[in-house]
Amino acid sequence: MTESSRERGPAEGGRPLRRDAALNRERILQAAREVFSEHGLGVTLDTVAHHAKVGVGTLYRRFPTKEALIRALFEEDLKRRQDSAERALAHPDPWQGLVDFLTEMATDLAANRGLHEVLMLGAHTSAPIETARGGMLPFLDALIRRAQASGDLRPEVNPSDLPVIQHMLHSATRFAEGSRPEIWRRYLEVLLNGLRERPDNLPLTTPSLSDEDVESAMGIVRPGASGSPGGDAG
Structure with a gap:
């Protein structure tokens, strides 16, 4: 040798x-x-x-196995999502921190179908990936509450809205990927304008999904858990 x-x-x-x-x-x-x-x-x-x-x-x-390859590949991606949330929480401007987090996540999901399937749909999951996915929910709650406390984010918005927003943006990317794959940025602007608290906002009349509804849609399983980590959605 x-x-x-x-x-x-x-x-x-x-x-x-x-x-x-x-x-x-x-x-x-x-x-x-x-x-x-x-x-x-x-x-x-x-x-x-x-x-x-x-x-x-x-x-x-x-x-x-494919699961072993996916685990090796995406555990680091999910850790980067948590790092992004921590940076957003440390931003001196709560609204800009939230915007930065949403933009970074949408950028990653738009460019990576596999990451979207792992993070948002629970495809080919494993215990370490489940732990990382579930660990995102408290960060989402903290980002939402912080931006609401500063008066920047409308009070009807719940942490459970953020995964739905990301799924919507990813769908926009897939819809126009042949011609305008970056079109999700336009719809993020539209959504941010709707999320921003303003004196003339009309109230939202349709309730958000519950944390349990979102976890079910994302395939997050919490054996023996009693309640969501982010608290009540209301």
Whole structure:
């Protein structure tokens, strides 16, 4: 065995990988990110292997199931969402913090079908991903309450409205992706104008979805949980 083949890369399962194995792993992850972003999670592992220019056996040695590959790929994406929410909560302007968070999330979801399916639809989920998805809800509650306390956000808005808004923006992207994939930015502006508190606002007459309704739609399962983490939606 040559010295170069004994070089170690990132750890997997507690054991460091050889350099060539580590490079194959990164190649597979990059290929999966590109394929899942463009086509969603319905593509096969064979397709990912072909895109990565590695043998199918090599892919299965690193990721024996699609769920294992998705978990490795999207746990970091979900952590970035929480980091984005923390930055928004630290922003000195509560309204701008909320706007920044909504814009960052919409940007990511517009460019990445796979992330949308994992985050918003609960596709190919796992316990670590469920923990990360569920962990977003308290952040949403804090962002909403903070912007309402400052008088910038209309009081009828609930944390459960934010996932619905993101799903609407993603749908706008898919509707016009062949010609105007960035059109979601226009509709985010429309929605922000409707969310902003103004003296002449007409009251919203249709109730929001409950936290439980949104969690059900997103496929979030909370075994043994008693109530939502964000408190009452009202």
